[in-house]
Amino acid sequence: MTEPCCIVIGASHAGAQLAVSLRQQGWEGRILVIGDEPFLPYNRPPLSKTFLSGEKHVDDLLIRPEAQYEKVGIEFLLGQRVVEIDRHNKTLTLSHGEIFNYDKLALTTGSRVRTLDIPGSDLRGVLYLRDINDVEQIRHFIGPDKKAVIVGGGYIGLETAAMLCKLGLAVTILEAGERILNRVTVPELSAFYTRVHNEEGVQIETDVDISGFGGQDRVQEVQCKDGHVYPADLVIIGIGVVPNTELAEAAGLVVENGIRVDAHCLTIDPDIVAAGDCTNHHNPFYQCDLRLESVQNAMDQAKVAAATLCNKAIQYNALPWFWSDQYDIKLQIAGISSGHEELVLRGEPESGRKFSVFYFRQDKMIAVDAINSPQEFMIGKQIISKGLKVDKIMLADSSVSIRDLLQ
Amino acid sequence: MPVVTYISHDGAINDVEVASGTSVMQGAVDNMIDGIVAECGGSCSCATCHVYIDDAWMDKIPAASEMEKDMLECVLEPESNSRLSCQISVTDELDGLVVKLPASQF
Ligand SMILES: Cc1cc2nc3c(=O)[nH]c(=O)nc-3n(C[C@H](O)[C@H](O)[C@H](O)COP(=O)(O)OP(=O)(O)OC[C@H]3O[C@@H](n4cnc5c(N)ncnc54)[C@H](O)[C@@H]3O)c2cc1C
Ligand code: FES
Numbered sequence: 299m300t301e302p303c304c305i306v307i308g309a310s311h312a313g314a315q316l317a318v319s320l321r322q323q324g325w326e327g328r329i330l331v332i333g334d335e336p337f338l339p340y341n342r343p344p345l346s347k348t349f350l351s352g353e354k355h356v357d358d359l360l361i362r363p364e365a366q367y368e369k370v371g372i373e374f375l376l377g378q379r380v381v382e383i384d385r386h387n388k389t390l391t392l393s394h395g396e397i398f399n400y401d402k403l404a405l406t407t408g409s410r411v412r413t414l415d416i417p418g419s420d421l422r423g424v425l426y427l428r429d430i431n432d433v434e435q436i437r438h439f440i441g442p443d444k445k446a447v448i449v450g451g452g453y454i455g456l457e458t459a460a461m462l463c464k465l466g467l468a469v470t471i472l473e474a475g476e477r478i479l480n481r482v483t484v485p486e487l488s489a490f491y492t493r494v495h496n497e498e499g500v501q502i503e504t505d506v507d508i509s510g511f512g513g514q515d516r517v518q519e520v521q522c523k524d525g526h527v528y529p530a531d532l533v534i535i536g537i538g539v540v541p542n543t544e545l546a547e548a549a550g551l552v553v554e555n556g557i558r559v560d561a562h563c564l565t566i567d568p569d570i571v572a573a574g575d576c577t578n579h580h581n582p583f584y585q586c587d588l589r590l591e592s593v594q595n596a597m598d599q600a601k602v603a604a605a606t607l608c609n610k611a612i613q614y615n616a617l618p619w620f621w622s623d624q625y626d627i628k629l630q631i632a633g634i635s636s637g638h639e640e641l642v643l644r645g646e647p648e649s650g651r652k653f654s655v656f657y658f659r660q661d662k663m664i665a666v667d668a669i670n671s672p673q674e675f676m677i678g679k680q681i682i683s684k685g686l687k688v689d690k691i692m693l694a695d696s697s698v699s700i701r702d703l704l705q
Numbered sequence: 706m707p708v709v710t711y712i713s714h715d716g717a718i719n720d721v722e723v724a725s726g727t728s729v730m731q732g733a734v735d736n737m738i739d740g741i742v743a744e745c746g747g748s749c750s751c752a753t754c755h756v757y758i759d760d761a762w763m764d765k766i767p768a769a770s771e772m773e774k775d776m777l778e779c780v781l782e783p784e785s786n787s788r789l790s791c792q793i794s795v796t797d798e799l800d801g802l803v804v805k806l807p808a809s810q811f
Binding site for chain 1: 734735736737739742744745746749750751752775776778779780
């Protein structure tokens with residue numbers, strides 16, 4: 299009998315962790331990770347942070363060096379795309395036709411950028427930011443006195459704006475909504491980030507309806523429906539991501555805004571797990587279905603999925619968390635704030651660069667946004683995950699140490 | 706190459722070579738040592754790379770930033786020799802460094 303083979307599709311945060319966790323959990327068979335990017339799994343968050351700035355290089359981004367995977371017998375097939383899964387015969391097919399058999403399969407296909415298809419969006423210099431190649435492209439258009447327009451005021455757009463500003467470009471953010479970070483946070487935080495970006499020299503325009511990009515062989519301007527024109531040498535579009543679920547859907551797995559997985563990261567097929575950006579799970583804490591886009595979720599789900607494949611039943615119940623670095627500001631978010639009924643501010647968002655926001659529902663803390671306030675983040679995380687009660691008046695009083703609230 | 710010794714909470718000892726310039730956290734992750742989770746990949750955002758530095762080495766390591774100190778005060782079971790291992794870069798001078806891993810990160 300040949301040894302059992304587990305194939306992992308997608309070589310990034312979730313795929314890398316899943317492969318390593320499989321070994322740690324005792325999987326003795328073959329492990330093959332297939333990824334369509336030409337690189338070993340790398341850290342994506344620095345792409346819009348220290349990698350864009352040139353501080354970090356490709357080798358610094360790798361989650362683990364090649365030799366370490368070799369040591370534990372994890373094989374990679376990179377630059378190859380899986381185009382079909384046949385669940386009945388337990389095979390999968392690569393784009394050039396090669397067929398692999400699997401005993402167990404893990405889907406860690408992640409997400410891809412949502413594209414904007416309007417006139418001129420194929421001009422040179424109109425780019426996205428999701429992978430190493432994107433950043434290499436962006437580099438061609440970076441230089442002092444150049445003008446960059448960021449389309450979309452989400453976290454990645456804002457981080458990119460901060461970095462390009464630091465690199466000496468004149469940066470404008472164009473947001474379709476009434477405020478930046480509209481989709482993900484409360485007005486207080488949007489106002490704070492607007493102020494900071496303005497202070498740093500980044501221009502932010504909201505309620506902007508873009509109609510197209512103009513230019514000869516490369517982009518020169520962004521055109522708006524109201525006739526407004528913004529000159530640009532570089533445009534970066536950051537309007538969110540869509541999960542890579544087509545493969546799973548075609549294979550007959552349940553897909554509802556992500557591949558549906560249970561508490562053990564198992565799909566409806568007992569031999570197929572999924573983890574990371576591509577999944578949708580029912581969150582026991584928030585009592586709702588969630589598709590998360592974060593490294594924490596990718597890593598934690600991957601560990602659970604690996605355990606499942608090794609017949610160990612652990613449940614995914616980690617508290618979601620996220621971070622974002624812009625200028626000298628570290629934002630740390632724990633929990634999910636949507637659906638909150640009340641918020642408590644600690645510190646002053648209108649001035650300075652340090653405060654936090656705590657979100658409550660039915661008197662229970664459900665999330666915290668901590669700006670340059672690591673203690674509020676750390677303690678908030680504990681309060682939320684343990685369901686502790688806190689005195690909101692003391693919480694709002696920044697002269698009281700946050701750590702005292704736990705006593 | 707400098708050698709770093711990682712001691713698990715259950716006493717298991719791992720001596721591994723870590724290239725100069727690499728963080729103590731990355732050395733553990735690269736070698737698949739349990740007990741350092743490093744969710745944020747070393748950006749001082751998660752505190753899941755908490756270690757206890759062996760006393761003999763405390764004064765050979767550059768002091769923690771304010772951000773790191775703040776985080777350390779809130780980890781489970783903080784001690785005076787607590788550090789975030791992603792913030793410590795291995796150098797030739799740190800050859801032989803010994804760190805202990807907290808039980809909470811397993
Ligand atoms: C610029 C940027 C900054 C970010 N900053 C942060 C941050 O500060 N904090 C945070 O928590 N998160 C951040 N994120 C989000 C985080 O990177 C993602 O949540 C994480 O990468 C998800 O990992 P994943 O493995 O699930 O998916 P992905 O990283 O999307 O990886 C999926 C991989 O699978 C490949 N693939 C897909 N389909 C196939 C196929 N059919 N065959 C072969 N290969 C396939 C894809 O090409 C990709 O390489 C950031 C993301 C970006 C882009
Ligand atoms: S790895 Fe996250 S703080 Fe060190």
